[in-house]
Amino acid sequence: MLLRELARRAGARLGPAAIGAGAVAIGGPIGVAACKDKDKEKTVTPSFDPEALERGAKALREINASPHAKNVIELARTQETTKAAEANAKAAEMQAAAAQHATNTEKVRWEEQRKTDQARAQQQGQIKEYEDELARKRYQHEHESTRKRNAEMVKMQEEASHRQENVRRATEEQIQQSRRETDRQKAEHERELIRAKSIAEAEGRIAENRANEDVIRRQMLAKIEAETNKAMTLLKETLRAAGDGVNALLADQTKGAALVGGLTALAAGVYGAREGSRMGFRMLERYLGQPSLVRETSRNVWGFRPSAPTAASAVSSALSSSSNGNGGILGEVVLERGLEARVRHLAVSTANTRKNNAPFRNVMLYGPPGTGKTMAAKRLARYSGLDYALMTGGDVAPLGADAVTRIHELFDWAGTSRRGLLLFIDEADAFLAKRGGGVAAAEHSTGVRAALNALLYRTGELSRDVVLVIATNRPEDLDAAVLDRMDEALEFGLPDLDARTRLCRLYFDKLIARGEDAGDDKPAQGFLGALGIGKGGKRGGGKIGTPIRVAPDVDDASIVTAAKKAEGFSGREIAKMMASVQGAVYGSGDAVLTAETFEAVVAYKVKEHAGRKAGFAAGGPGAKKR
Numbered sequence: 232m233l234l235r236e237l238a239r240r241a242g243a244r245l246g247p248a249a250i251g252a253g254a255v256a257i258g259g260p261i262g263v264a265a266c267k268d269k270d271k272e273k274t275v276t277p278s279f280d281p282e283a284l285e286r287g288a289k290a291l292r293e294i295n296a297s298p299h300a301k302n303v304i305e306l307a308r309t310q311e312t313t314k315a316a317e318a319n320a321k322a323a324e325m326q327a328a329a330a331q332h333a334t335n336t337e338k339v340r341w342e343e344q345r346k347t348d349q350a351r352a353q354q355q356g357q358i359k360e361y362e363d364e365l366a367r368k369r370y371q372h373e374h375e376s377t378r379k380r381n382a383e384m385v386k387m388q389e390e391a392s393h394r395q396e397n398v399r400r401a402t403e404e405q406i407q408q409s410r411r412e413t414d415r416q417k418a419e420h421e422r423e424l425i426r427a428k429s430i431a432e433a434e435g436r437i438a439e440n441r442a443n444e445d446v447i448r449r450q451m452l453a454k455i456e457a458e459t460n461k462a463m464t465l466l467k468e469t470l471r472a473a474g475d476g477v478n479a480l481l482a483d484q485t486k487g488a489a490l491v492g493g494l495t496a497l498a499a500g501v502y503g504a505r506e507g508s509r510m511g512f513r514m515l516e517r518y519l520g521q522p523s524l525v526r527e528t529s530r531n532v533w534g535f536r537p538s539a540p541t542a543a544s545a546v547s548s549a550l551s552s553s554s555n556g557n558g559g560i561l562g563e564v565v566l567e568r569g570l571e572a573r574v575r576h577l578a579v580s581t582a583n584t585r586k587n588n589a590p591f592r593n594v595m596l597y598g599p600p601g602t603g604k605t606m607a608a609k610r611l612a613r614y615s616g617l618d619y620a621l622m623t624g625g626d627v628a629p630l631g632a633d634a635v636t637r638i639h640e641l642f643d644w645a646g647t648s649r650r651g652l653l654l655f656i657d658e659a660d661a662f663l664a665k666r667g668g669g670v671a672a673a674e675h676s677t678g679v680r681a682a683l684n685a686l687l688y689r690t691g692e693l694s695r696d697v698v699l700v701i702a703t704n705r706p707e708d709l710d711a712a713v714l715d716r717m718d719e720a721l722e723f724g725l726p727d728l729d730a731r732t733r734l735c736r737l738y739f740d741k742l743i744a745r746g747e748d749a750g751d752d753k754p755a756q757g758f759l760g761a762l763g764i765g766k767g768g769k770r771g772g773g774k775i776g777t778p779i780r781v782a783p784d785v786d787d788a789s790i791v792t793a794a795k796k797a798e799g800f801s802g803r804e805i806a807k808m809m810a811s812v813q814g815a816v817y818g819s820g821d822a823v824l825t826a827e828t829f830e831a832v833v834a835y836k837v838k839e840h841a842g843r844k845a846g847f848a849a850g851g852p853g854a855k856k857r
């Protein structure tokens with residue numbers, strides 16, 4: 232082994248040839264094997280070269296023969312040891328480097344790991360965020376779909392319930408309709424029965440009244456004639472007796488007594504004749520004359536009625552008339568279009584009812600004061616060819632216990648009208664108010680209650696003689712039985728802008744352009760009233776006065792502006808506003824209407840109206856009309 236090591240080192244100094252030779256020399260086959268190992272791939276030539284071995288052996292011999300062989304070996308060993316120490320130091324160095332390298336590698340790996348972890352954490356965070364986002368979107372989507380589904384469900388449910396409701400309504404409507412139809416047929420049947428009964432009764436009553444009327448009239452006239460004849464006979468007798476008496480007196484003083492007797496008989500005859508005729512007229516008038524409750528009527532004792540149109544002409548004029556002209560059903564009554572049509576229709580149907588001799592329908596007109604209820608009722612009577620009579624509910628209470636008699640007297644009188652009579656009761660609530668408990672009942676005197684009962688009794692059945700038209704500002708106060716007797720109810724509200732404009736134009740033309748007397752809206756009394764002749768002496772309107780000159784700056788636009796400002800005014804207030812304009816013009820002396828005067832009066836009236844309204848609102852005096 233040692234030899235081999237020496238050979239290797241000697242070889243390194245002596246060259247490969249010497250080592251080879253030494254190796255061959257020492258090891259023989261071992262050297263061959265070593266050569267074989269080194270050049271595994273090389274093919275060992277089968278030819279053996281002994282020269283190298285010889286040289287090796289020679290070199291060994293020289294070494295052995297050298298006195299420094301030992302030193303050489305020692306040196307070699309020292310070198311070997313140094314090299315081993317160096318190798319160890321190198322190995323330690325290498326190990327330290329390797330440890331450093333391992334540390335660095337570990338550091339890098341850790342850093343890499345940290346970065347990787349960070350990146351992974353970031354990635355996971357992003358993934359989480361993304362997942363959150365997705366989850367949120369999914370949730371929103373689900374929520375939206377749920378909401379939509381719910382909404383659809385609700386819609387479907389609603390539609391289903393609507394369908395059910397419609398079906399229910401339709402069924403209900405059908406039931407109601409069939410019920411109404413049954414009720415209508417029943418009512419129709421009952422009405423037919425009542426109508427037949429009342430027609431028979433009414434005919435009997437009318438015939439009796441008319442027969443009585445003629446008989447009584449004849450009786451009265453006969454009585455008057457008899458009384459007059461008696462008085463004339465008495466007068467003649469007395470005159471004859473007086474003549475005889477004078478003659479006898481002249482011949483015979485004792486016959487003075489006969490003269491005194493004759494004169495006394497003459498006085499008695501004259502007085503008797505006068506009282507007899509007075510009594511006859513009084514009885515005649517009591518039967519045929521106007522009852523005390525009637526304030527205004529188109530009837531008169533002698534049966535004369537001014538220009539009452541026939542039912543047929545009333546109908547044709549109603550259908551052809553314009554509402555604003557003086558003709559037609561409504562004449563000067565200006566109403567809202569819808570109400571106008573209803574009143575016109577009512578007049579036509581009343582006229583037809585009269586023409587066909589059918590029972591009349593009773594009507595209630597209600598609404599604020601001064602909206603044309605009385606005017607409309609009169610026009611209704613006039614154009615349906617009926618007589619009319621106007622009474623006021625407020626006149627009943629003062630009559631006390633006499634009220635019942637007066638009511639019966641009124642209806643008896645109304646029943647004698649040949650044309651049929653429209654009985655208009657204004658301020659109906661004053662005596663037709665509720666009979667039940669409460670303040671109204673306490674206010675009701677026994678007389679008024681009895682009068683109400685009498686009226687209910689007289690109007691309990693359908694009538695072909697009397698149309699009852701009542702007007703009130705407070706329909707809610709009327710007795711239920713009175714309301715039950717009303718077949719139609721028309722509300723006369725405050726005029727709208729269109730009606731106000733027409734009212735302003737009407738009264739402007741009437742009171743300013745034509746300068747008519749503003750007059751008074753209270754009905755004319757007595758005989759003149761019965762003829763429809765008012766205070767001014769002109770039928771149906773005021774007297775023509777001094778015409779007013781209208782300045783060019785007062786035009787239709789001024790009237791329209793006034794109508795706009797007059798919001799909340801009644802027809803009466805508008806008429807009075809124009810009357811005030813007229814008054815202001817006459818007051819100025821020159822009878823010229825300027826825009827300034829017109830606007831000032833309108834502004835004043837608007838302010839006055841607002842003040843009055845504020846007073847009503849505050850519950851001040853006059854808060855209620857009645």
Ligand SMILES: Nc1ncnc2c1ncn2[C@@H]1O[C@H](COP(=O)(O)OP(=O)(O)OP(=O)(O)O)[C@@H](O)[C@H]1O
Nearest residue numbers: 563564565600601602603604605606752802803806
């Ligand atoms: N609709 C109207 N068309 C024309 N003039 C009217 C109208 N309403 C009221 N007037 C005027 O007002 C006056 C009063 O009208 P009317 O007597 O008809 O009213 P009303 O409703 O019966 O009032 P009240 O309830 O106070 O008795 C009439 O004379 C007329 O000058």
